Amino acid sequence: MHPITHAAARPDRPAIVMAGSGETVTYAELDHAANRFAHLLRAHGLAHGDAFALLMENNALYLQLVWGSQRAGTMLVPVSTRLTAPEIGYILQDSGAKLLVTSAKFADVIEGVRRECPDLPTLVLGGEDGDDLAAALAAQPATPRADQHPGLVMLYSSGTTGRPKGIRPPPPATADVLAPNALVALATMGAGMPADGEMVYLSPAPLYHAAPIGWCCTVHRLGGTVVVMEAFDPEAALAAIERYHVTDSQWVPTHFVRMLKLDPAVRGRHDLSSHRRAIHAAAPCPVAVKAAMIDWWGPILIEYYAGSESIGMTLIRSDAWLAHPGSVGPAIHGKVHVCGPGGEELPAGEDGLIYFENDAIPSYHNDPAKTAEALHPQGWMTLGDIGHVDGDGFLYLTDRQSHMIISGGVNIYPQEIENLLVAHPAVMDAAVIGAPDADLGERVVAVIQPVDMAEAGEALEAELRAYLAPQLARIKLPRRFDFRPDLPREANGKLYKRELRDEYAARSEG
Known part of the structure; x- marks a missing residue:
């Protein structure tokens, strides 16, 4: 299964639809564009395994470029559109990128990137003269290259606790671009996605993240249509499900929270009857939020826990979740181990650091110390999450190890407090952090994004204090509440707590 075969069998089938504008790319057009980009990468001197970076907003071209890389055998490095020029420059230099592909939307940041990487060639969608990506693509043949080879994607971590880490995947197992993909088996057998080419999949998140790239490419391998939102908006997402008769979708918990905060009349305005599977991941979903979503959409939610490192995965359907509320499911890839501070395995029900045992363990690019830090003496690898398994082998996530607050010698996991706060009708989003405290070491601070800033x-x-008091131990109650119109949260649901902690640490030093 591959877009090449779908382009031959059903060339007029929509491969990509932009949710807002309706712009459509057929499988034949996707095939031609991917071939042109593969030729263009070679023309810029990129050989098998060479890296190039892609900094671009959600548009109809993005996935066409991804598939071009998959034919040129190159290493695609997706770059977050949220980053500054120095941060982008770091990724370009660390990855060894030989080309930057971007768009005129980022003209201001590109200027800074060029100062950081003055010798790096750049192609710009909407650019001028020799830098114009569209003109460069048009000059290339639409026929396939003779040396087609599957490419790779090197993802960088969100950098929520420090500099992003490049996750370098192992080389392709085969040189055949049409070879089966493991994610296809997971999608069909694990998530139940159809393989008949009739799937219509809604992608509401930025395409540069691991899940959107992985799932969108999987849908294309299955011959389905990917409906890409230019940017997430809660009501627009519901409208897209109705307009395009979406059957499958992928979300993060913050999407659910924002849709649930819509007026009930707005939520009930759209026909969602075509919707069969709603996959979600990226961050722990509060139990109350997920229960409300199942009540609204029905038992179509499928949750998984994994990471860009691809070391393991759990999966749970709605019926199993209702029997194990709060769980992210049993392992379907890799074996889960929960370990204490000394590396000892812990019994069921006891929180510890989660490791995955797997035959294929990746490394962090140019960072052997980070790789070693993530490894257990047995060779297992952790994503840095704390949790436990129950007696049935179902995994539960407690929080990120790096987010733990130590106040008065007590370990406090902020996820528990945040889950309660976002369930309050006046709260749109919440971040709970530890701020420096002379007596306690750290004090608990809640930074709140209200539904209405006027409140x-x-x-x-x-x-909020009265709401939390009966539900939390006294030591966990926030000592301070701050309000702001938004929080530094990535569109994939990851919260940049490092920014908030740095801010409050600077205040205490001042």
């Missing part, structure tokens, strides 16, 4: 203030703080 922020002492009255709302008192209401």
Whole structure:
């Protein structure tokens, strides 16, 4: 299964549809564009395994470029559109990228990137003269190259706790671009996605993240249509499901929270009857939020836990989740181990650091110390999450190890507090961090994004304190509440707590 075969069998089948504009790319057009980009990469001197970076907004071209790399055998490095020029420059230099492909939307940041990497060739969608990506693509043949080879994707971590880490995958197992893909088997047998080419899949998140790239490419291997949202909007997402008769979708918990905060009349305005499977991951989903989504959409939610490192995966359907609320399911790839501080395995029900045992363990690019830090003496690898398994082997996530607050010698996991806060009707989003404290070491601080910023203030703080008090031990109650119109959260659901912690640490030093 591959877009090449679908282009031959059903050339007019829509491969990509932009949700807002309706712009459509057929499988034949996808095939031609991918071939042109493969030729273009060679023309710029990129050989098998060479890296190039892609910094681009969600548009109809993005996935066409991804598939071009998959025919040129190159290493695609997707770059977050949220990053600054120095941060992008670091990724370009660390990855050894030989080309930057971007768009005129990022003209300001590109100028800074060029100062960081003055010798790096750049192609710009909407650019001028020799830098114009569209003109460069048009000059290339639409026929396939004779030396086609499957490419790779090197993802960089979100950098929520420090500099992003490049996750270098192992080389392709075969030189055949049409070879089966493991994610296809997971999609069909694990998630139940159809293989008849009739799937219509909604992708509401930025395409540069691991899950959108992985799932969108899987849908294309299955011959389905990917509906790409230019940017997430809760009501627009519901409208897209209705307009395009979406059958499958992929979300993060913050998407659910924002849709649930819509007025009930707005939520009930759209026909969602075509929707069969709603996959979600990227961050722990609060139990109350997921229960509300199942109540609204029915038992179509499928949750998984994994990471860009591809060392393991758990999966749970709605019926199993209702029997094990809060779980992310049993392992379907790799074997789960929960370990204590000394590396000892812990019994069921006891929280510890989660490791996956797997035959294929990746490394962090140019960072052997980070790789070693993530490895257990037995060779297992951790994503840095704390959790436990129950007696049935179902995994539960408690929080990120790096997010733990130590206040008065007590370990506090902020995810528990955040889950309660986002369930409050006046709260759109919440981040709980540890701020420096002379007596306690760290004090618990809640940074709140209200549904209505006009409600922020002492009255709302008192209401939230009263709401939390019966549900949390006294030591876990936030000592301070701050309100702001938004939080530094990535569109994939990851919260940049490092930015908040640095901010509060700087305040205490001042």
